[in-house]
């Protein structure tokens with residue numbers, strides 16, 4: 001354990017005994033840089049109702065029952081969101097084991113496409129839940145690219161500008177997600193995608209999340225326990 005974590009534990013001992021935890025902070029609306037709009041609120045209500053009915057049975061066979069632990073884990077929420085948006089073009093930044101990619105794929109129509117980016121090819125991540133057959137019909141593909149670099153992201157201009165839904169789930173190191181946001185603004189996302197950020201309650205994500213000026217909604221109670229944030233990437237605010 002590093003000294004920072006040790007000091008935190010001494011100064012702020014966890015009020016609940018648990019192996020997993022994160023320190024966070026809640027902020028009042030007067031410091032929020034943006035607020036939820038009608039689109040986000042009604043989309044959230046419909047998506048949550050759908051997530052309640054949706055069970056990821058096939059995915060649970062591969063990835064374990066945790067994929068259906070909702071709220072708490074976000075897999076049912078992202079699957080329900082794909083269905084509710086009628087999303088046909090999806091971008092994920094951060095494939096990792098492929099669990100969220102497969103959750104989204106379960107609701108994708110036959111003419112839909114998910115492009116999932118990582119800096120590490122999925123085969124090199126062990127264990128993972130992907131199989132070659134998941135890529136067979138062309139709806140799912142992985143690209144290896146570091147999108148912090150604008151020129152790299154611009155090579156995928158059509159993928160990003162055609163997206164209905166972008167799921168940002170990379171390093172959460174306090175820098176990377178900010179770079180993605182700046183790159184999205186510079187590229188422009190004219191289709192007004194729903195952009196979902198994971199881990200927005202993480203200490204290192206609090207500032208980045210708060211600074212977003214596009215309409216946004218913290219949906220943590222219906223998503224991932226580490227924080228789930230939705231942004232309506234509205235063209236007027238770019």
Ligand SMILES: C[S@@+](CC[C@H](N)C(=O)[O-])C[C@H]1O[C@@H](n2cnc3c(N)ncnc32)[C@H](O)[C@@H]1O
Pocket residue numbers: 092093094095096097098099100101117118119120145146147148169170171176
């Ligand atoms: C939390 S995991 C993603 C989990 C996945 N979205 C899910 O819900 O199943 C984070 C992933 O982001 C990847 N990553 C780190 N930096 C990245 C970057 N610059 N671009 C794309 N992916 C990156 C890591 O290699 C890792 O596999």
